[in-house]
Amino acid sequence: MDPVNPTCPKSLNFSTYRQMRFTVEEINGLRVLRAEGAIDETVPERLKAALDGADGVIDEIWVRSPGGNAGAGSAAGKLVRQSGIPTRIPKGWACFSACNFLFMGGEARFIDEGGIFAVHMFTHTGNREAIANEVSGGESKAIALIGTVEQESALLASEDNDFLIRMGISRKLLTDVMYRQKAISEQGSDRSTRRCLTVAEAIGYGVAHPEP
Numbered sequence: 001m002d003p004v005n006p007t008c009p010k011s012l013n014f015s016t017y018r019q020m021r022f023t024v025e026e027i028n029g030l031r032v033l034r035a036e037g038a039i040d041e042t043v044p045e046r047l048k049a050a051l052d053g054a055d056g057v058i059d060e061i062w063v064r065s066p067g068g069n070a071g072a073g074s075a076a077g078k079l080v081r082q083s084g085i086p087t088r089i090p091k092g093w094a095c096f097s098a099c100n101f102l103f104m105g106g107e108a109r110f111i112d113e114g115g116i117f118a119v120h121m122f123t124h125t126g127n128r129e130a131i132a133n134e135v136s137g138g139e140s141k142a143i144a145l146i147g148t149v150e151q152e153s154a155l156l157a158s159e160d161n162d163f164l165i166r167m168g169i170s171r172k173l174l175t176d177v178m179y180r181q182k183a184i185s186e187q188g189s190d191r192s193t194r195r196c197l198t199v200a201e202a203i204g205y206g207v208a209h210p211e212p
Helices: 043-053 070-083 098-104 128-136 139-167 172-180 199-204
Strands: 021-027 030-036 060-064 087-089 094-096 109-111 116-120 194-197
Touching: 021 043, 030 043, 043 070, 060 094, 060 098, 070 098, 070 139, 087 098, 094 098, 098 116, 098 139, 116 172, 139 172, 172 194, 194 199
Parallel strands: 030 060, 060 087, 087 109, 094 116
Antiparallel strands: 021 030, 116 194
């Protein structure tokens, strides 16, 4: 296990594709759309094209991704829900951050034993250099930055809640798990920034369904 994030494996199979790829493959008698790689703003449009262009029925959408653009992940999840296609995180695959929302768009959602649904606390503090520049500009600039971060965080939290309600998932996923993670790693004994749910936990929060 990861000594920093002890609920997660040390190595997570996110996919190394810098931009999510969509490929159709026959697997175990199922026609699967594989969605693999980082999520950028083009993903919703390209996912729609992949679904519209599929020659025949898609039985499931399999996902693995390190995440990326949160808004694009949410929009992609809504497209998946409109399609009515189930989603799956197969054994050995990991779905993190914005990928969570793509996965949760499935009308039915399955996580295989050994599949990883990993969450974190969203943050608007990723660009440390930009923050340092703002803070060094004096008290007024620092206060303005804090106000912007607070407003954007509140809006994103509202969007997260709305998405979970629409998808029939417990909002306790946010209050009990996502929002309890540290946004950035800190010094000390607990430096974790991510949480990997067990399959049982995912089912308990309504993130995933038991296999029929």
